Amino acid sequence: MKTIFVINPAAGNGKSLAKWNRFKKGLAFPYEALLTEYPGHATDMVRNLHSIEEPCLIIGFGGDGTLREIIAGAAGAANIVVGSVSAGSGNDFGRGFYSFRDGRDIGRFIGNPVFSKEDLGEIKSPAPFRFVSSSGIGFDAEISVLVNRSAAKKMLNRIGAGKLVYLMYVVRTLVGFGKFGLTVRHGGTETVYRDVWFATVSNQPYFGGGMKISPKSRTDDGLLELTVVHGISRLKLLLVFGTVFTGSHTKFKEVVQMSGESFLLTADREVYRHVDGDAAGRTSAGQEVEYAISEDYWKAANKGKKEDEQ
Numbered sequence: 514m515k516t517i518f519v520i521n522p523a524a525g526n527g528k529s530l531a532k533w534n535r536f537k538k539g540l541a542f543p544y545e546a547l548l549t550e551y552p553g554h555a556t557d558m559v560r561n562l563h564s565i566e567e568p569c570l571i572i573g574f575g576g577d578g579t580l581r582e583i584i585a586g587a588a589g590a591a592n593i594v595v596g597s598v599s600a601g602s603g604n605d606f607g608r609g610f611y612s613f614r615d616g617r618d619i620g621r622f623i624g625n626p627v628f629s630k631e632d633l634g635e636i637k638s639p640a641p642f643r644f645v646s647s648s649g650i651g652f653d654a655e656i657s658v659l660v661n662r663s664a665a666k667k668m669l670n671r672i673g674a675g676k677l678v679y680l681m682y683v684v685r686t687l688v689g690f691g692k693f694g695l696t697v698r699h700g701g702t703e704t705v706y707r708d709v710w711f712a713t714v715s716n717q718p719y720f721g722g723g724m725k726i727s728p729k730s731r732t733d734d735g736l737l738e739l740t741v742v743h744g745i746s747r748l749k750l751l752l753v754f755g756t757v758f759t760g761s762h763t764k765f766k767e768v769v770q771m772s773g774e775s776f777l778l779t780a781d782r783e784v785y786r787h788v789d790g791d792a793a794g795r796t797s798a799g800q801e802v803e804y805a806i807s808e809d810y811w812k813a814a815n816k817g818k819k820e821d822e823q
């Protein structure tokens with residue numbers, strides 16, 4: 514099986530290249546290693562391999578963004594299986610899907626390649642964004658955009674205090690965030706929610722670096738789950754965030770969840786959007802945006818082990 518590592522040197526706050534240099538010493542099989550040079554490069558690389566005729570294992574060495582880009586390029590390809598080695602900051606991909614531990618683990622997979630077909634989420638209209646774990650609008654998306662833009666991030670990353678930037682922006686956004694109205698259309702129903710903090714469409718349980726936002730999400734059931742958090746004070750929102758790590762936030766009446774093949778979301782003011790925690794533009798006031806399962810599935814390495822771990 515042809516084996517290609519796609520390494521994002523910017524992942525894990527710039528620490529992934531050093532991790533790769535250690536990791537590769539444990540690889541006792543032939544492989545190619547490709548380094549990404551710009552955002553979106555992983556998708557371009559994998560698209561070029563889309564019609565490869567021999568079985569090919571592509572291992573993303575990075576975080577959620579790297580894996581999303583690889584899978585966006587691999588979706589629908591007959592001979593590509595995607596695996597991962599967690600080398601990002603949040604690594605929710607590795608919580609919802611199998612993640613290789615070391616070279617021996619990958620070697621075992623190559624000897625006995627067991628894979629599964631997995632769903633891929635899509636923002637169908639207006640922009641063709643794809644997501645593997647989750648996509649959302651509102652509070653959390655605004656934090657991701659501000660953190661990634663921040664000049665302080667680069668500086669604090671250099672001294673290993675990257676998490677501090679995130680915390681800074683959580684507090685700043687919590688104070689200044691303007692809640693919005695959201696209309697949700699799905700399965701023939703239309704519901705309007707007032708004072709919405711955020712709405713997240715999930716394909717797997719985890720988001721935001723280990724928060725179990727959507728405990729019932731399964732990655733291969735052809736369904737997405739929508740979570741809307743609304744009508745809640747700032748203080749209670751913090752309480753909800755405290756419980757989301759165990760998934761018990763779903764008991765709050767202000768947390769609404771539903772399943773479906775697609776959701777049409779319309780916010781009454783402009784809101785930031787994210788895909789797998791990376792900025793994905795903005796939705797303008799009154800614009801209806803469709804979130805759905807893509808017609809293309811992708812193949813993941815080692816399904817069974819992921820289910821054992823959940």
Ligand SMILES: Nc1ncnc2c1ncn2[C@@H]1O[C@H](COP(=O)(O)OP(=O)(O)OP(=O)(O)O)[C@@H](O)[C@H]1O
Pocket residue numbers: 521522523524525526549550551552553554575576577578579580582600601602603604605789790791
């Ligand atoms: N050479 C590069 N220089 C700068 N950015 C890059 C490069 N290659 C890829 N990227 C971008 O880096 C972004 C961040 O990567 P990724 O999400 O994998 O790491 P992370 O943010 O540390 O992890 P996580 O999302 O799990 O918290 C990706 O969205 C990708 O577009």
